[in-house]
Amino acid sequence: VSGGGDGEVHAWDVNSRKRLAVLGRYDTSVASIDISPDGEHAAFAVSYTFEEGEKDHPPDSCVLLQLDASIFSSSSAHEAAAR
Numbered sequence: 001v002s003g004g005g006d007g008e009v010h011a012w013d014v015n016s017r018k019r020l021a022v023l024g025r026y027d028t029s030v031a032s033i034d035i036s037p038d039g040e041h042a043a044f045a046v047s048y049t050f051e052e053g054e055k056d057h058p059p060d061s062c063v064l065l066q067l068d069a070s071i072f073s074s075s076s077a078h079e080a081a082a083r
Helices: 069-073 076-082
Strands: 009-012 018-025 030-034 039-048 063-067
Touching: 009 030, 009 063, 018 063
Parallel strands: none
Antiparallel strands: 009 018, 030 039, 039 063
């Protein structure tokens, strides 16, 4: 799972290096991501990181998302994570 300055969060197949899904789109940067130990949830810090300097921006927020196992079930990423 990755996120960045474009405000998008993506799920990836680490073996094929292919994007599996867009998990979210936000009005500002995704500054941090963490996955729960059981792999069922992801937390995103959505916060302007001043990559464009000082300007008006949306308020910071924390997003908790329940991950859908079907995103990973047909991919080799799920198999690798289960090892």
